[in-house]
Amino acid sequence: MSKNIAIIGGGNLGSAIAEGLINSGFAKAENIFITKRNIETLSQLKEKGAHILNNNKEAVANADYVILAIKPFQIKDIISEIRPSLKARKHVLISVVTGIWIKDLIEMTGEDFAIVRAMPNTAIAIQESMTCICSHNASEEQAGFVSNLFNQLGKSVIIDEKLMDAATVLGACGTAFAMRYIRANIQGGVEIGFNAKVAALIAAQTVKGAAELLLTKHTHPEEEIDKVTTPKGCTIAGLNEMEHQGLSSSIIRGITTSYKKIVQDM
Numbered sequence: 716m717s718k719n720i721a722i723i724g725g726g727n728l729g730s731a732i733a734e735g736l737i738n739s740g741f742a743k744a745e746n747i748f749i750t751k752r753n754i755e756t757l758s759q760l761k762e763k764g765a766h767i768l769n770n771n772k773e774a775v776a777n778a779d780y781v782i783l784a785i786k787p788f789q790i791k792d793i794i795s796e797i798r799p800s801l802k803a804r805k806h807v808l809i810s811v812v813t814g815i816w817i818k819d820l821i822e823m824t825g826e827d828f829a830i831v832r833a834m835p836n837t838a839i840a841i842q843e844s845m846t847c848i849c850s851h852n853a854s855e856e857q858a859g860f861v862s863n864l865f866n867q868l869g870k871s872v873i874i875d876e877k878l879m880d881a882a883t884v885l886g887a888c889g890t891a892f893a894m895r896y897i898r899a900n901i902q903g904g905v906e907i908g909f910n911a912k913v914a915a916l917i918a919a920q921t922v923k924g925a926a927e928l929l930l931t932k933h934t935h936p937e938e939e940i941d942k943v944t945t946p947k948g949c950t951i952a953g954l955n956e957m958e959h960q961g962l963s964s965s966i967i968r969g970i971t972t973s974y975k976k977i978v979q980d981m
């Protein structure tokens with residue numbers, strides 16, 4: 716029997732999850748119930764056949780798995796709102812909300828629920844997410860369903876909950892960090908002669924190929940760098956200049972700043 720999935724908060728991440736679920740075939744559109752207050756922005760999902768609602772309780776009542784994809788400061792109010800519709804033996808809660816711990820969720824829902832924290836990224840829309848997962852109280856079947864779901868939408872790894880904030884930065888903010896790196900390549904590419912469209916293609920495919928080399932060959936980045944840096948060549952000249960300007964340092968500092976922001980805010 717197909718499971719119904721409610722997505723509470725059809726924003727950037729929530730709608731990307733719905734898109735990925737439908738495109739991957741993991742769920743039929745008719746098994747997805749996605750909510751937000753202003754449902755006009757969900758028209759594309761509606762056209763695909765998903766249920767679009769501005770009523771969280773109704774979405775929950777129809778679902779077996781409830782994905783919480785609202786902003787951190789909203790979670791308490793929204794759980795209070797849906798709590799009367801939640802049934803411990805029926806519902807599994809999957810929170811993708813940053814900085815909200817399982818203990819916080821238990822405080823809001825009570826002890827009896829299967830709770831999963833998952834940290835995907837927006838590439839979930841095209842089944843290329845990296846998703847970090849930890850769970851509490853989930854049966855083998857429930858945990859298996861959730862792992863299967865995220866594996867169909869990219870790669871997933873089970874982690875200790877104490878690493879969930881770090882996972883948020885590396886895996887979820889990481890999409891934006893990578894985009895900025897690619898954008899800078901496009902800017903440089905235009906300056907040295909390409910039009911923006913060709914520069915964008917070269918930059919994105921080159922980054923994709925570099926990532927695939929690591930994922931396929933399981934090599935260290937420095938080993939792959941050694942294969943590109945011809946002695947006395949142009950790569951090492953550019954790379955060293957980037958390092959003189961603080962490339963690695965600025966990325967590491969950005970990552971630790973994002974991490975501190977989560978820890979300080981929660």
Ligand SMILES: NC(=O)C1=CN([C@@H]2O[C@H](COP(=O)(O)OP(=O)(O)OC[C@H]3O[C@@H](n4cnc5c(N)ncnc54)[C@H](OP(=O)(O)O)[C@@H]3O)[C@@H](O)[C@H]2O)C=CC1
Nearest residue numbers: 724725726727728751752753784785786787811812813887
């Ligand atoms: N964006 C990302 O890449 C990632 C985000 N996250 C986490 O996912 C969560 C969502 O982030 P993101 O998608 O970026 O944020 P968005 O602001 O894009 O999405 C949140 C959505 O919640 C909706 N919403 C607000 N109030 C309610 C309500 N009462 N009932 C139902 N829906 C409501 C909003 O729509 P409306 O105003 O119309 O109701 C909005 O579209 C956050 O906790 C974030 O930390 C985690 C990993 C990656």
Ligand SMILES: O=C(O)[C@@H]1CCC=N1
Nearest residue numbers: 813883884887888889
């Ligand atoms: O920027 C944010 O707070 C969220 C969490 C990870 C990605 N977006």
